[in-house]
Amino acid sequence: MQLEGKNVILVGGFGGIGEKCAxxxxxxxxxxxxxxxxxxxxxxxxxxxxxxxxxxVDYIHVDLTRSETIKAAYAExxxxxxxxxxxxxxxxxxxxxxxxxxxxxxxxxLIHSSLIAMENMSKAKGxxxxxxxxxxxxxxxxxxxxxxxxxxxxxxVLNITRSLAHPLYFDKTGVRFINxxxxxxxxxxxxxxxKCFSNQYFDGLKDFMETIDKQTPxxxxxxxxxxxxxxxxxxxxxxxxxxxxxxxxxxxxxxxIPK
Numbered sequence: 068m069q070l071e072g073k074n075v076i077l078v079g080g081f082g083g084i085g086e087k088c089a090x091x092x093x094x095x096x097x098x099x100x101x102x103x104x105x106x107x108x109x110x111x112x113x114x115x116x117x118x119x120x121x122x123x124v125d126y127i128h129v130d131l132t133r134s135e136t137i138k139a140a141y142a143e144x145x146x147x148x149x150x151x152x153x154x155x156x157x158x159x160x161x162x163x164x165x166x167x168x169x170x171x172x173x174x175x176x177l178i179h180s181s182l183i184a185m186e187n188m189s190k191a192k193g194x195x196x197x198x199x200x201x202x203x204x205x206x207x208x209x210x211x212x213x214x215x216x217x218x219x220x221x222x223x224v225l226n227i228t229r230s231l232a233h234p235l236y237f238d239k240t241g242v243r244f245i246n247x248x249x250x251x252x253x254x255x256x257x258x259x260x261x262k263c264f265s266n267q268y269f270d271g272l273k274d275f276m277e278t279i280d281k282q283t284p285x286x287x288x289x290x291x292x293x294x295x296x297x298x299x300x301x302x303x304x305x306x307x308x309x310x311x312x313x314x315x316x317x318x319x320x321x322x323x324i325p326k
Contacts, residue, residue, distance in 0.1 A: 079158025099123035131176025196241025232301030250307030
């Protein structure tokens with residue numbers, strides 16, 4: 068996909084990785100980028116608008132725990148710049164002391180966002196098709212004893228994205244669905260892990276978190292944009308330690324699609 072001249076929606080665009088993703092897309096000369104988030108970062112929004120004057124940059128409020136605000140945000144975005152080509156679902160939280168909120172933001176809100184975006188982008192509904200990229204995590208690839216709830220939410224992201232990439236949907240909509248699974252990244256969310264940890268059975272988390280390698284948000288964002296440009300529908304990518312690696316899955320069970 069050639070990103071120049073494209074319209075991009077970035078859900079969770081004021082987070083630690085979201086802001087760097089916004090800049091990475093703007094460096095590709097996209098036509099516009101609209102950031103969906105709960106609270107506006109007016110200072111950063113102004114910085115983007117003044118730095119990348121050839122692009123339209125705006126913010127729309129969304130609360131991922133309330134599906135009606137997600138639907139309203141997409142309707143407002145469509146009214147502002149018409150058809151959009153790329154959606155990045157980048158919002159995420161790791162506070163396992165608030166289980167319902169974590170699942171609502173990381174998984175349920177992402178599902179609503181993906182389905183509403185696909186409906187708006189679908190070639191069958193007058194859209195251009197395009198790309199929806201959902202951010203899972205390496206913690207969602209396997210059972211994760213330290214972050215059980217976060218891991219479960221990210222595993223859900225992995226599977227909803229792979230499911231929506233099936234030809235049953237893609238052949239009608241023309242919308243690619245792609246997963247990326249970041250490894251540890253140096254963002255504010257990872258610095259809050261110890262405070263948000265719900266597992267009472269492990270005492271050494273603080274020391275453990277200090278020992279793991281973390282990629283920079285800038286390197287992550289650069290690689291994410293490359294995946295959007297080049298990755299095939301239904302693929303999953305690990306972005307870790309400033310590298311990109313495609314993940315292949317073994318099919319253990321294949322459901323039968325009625326003909």
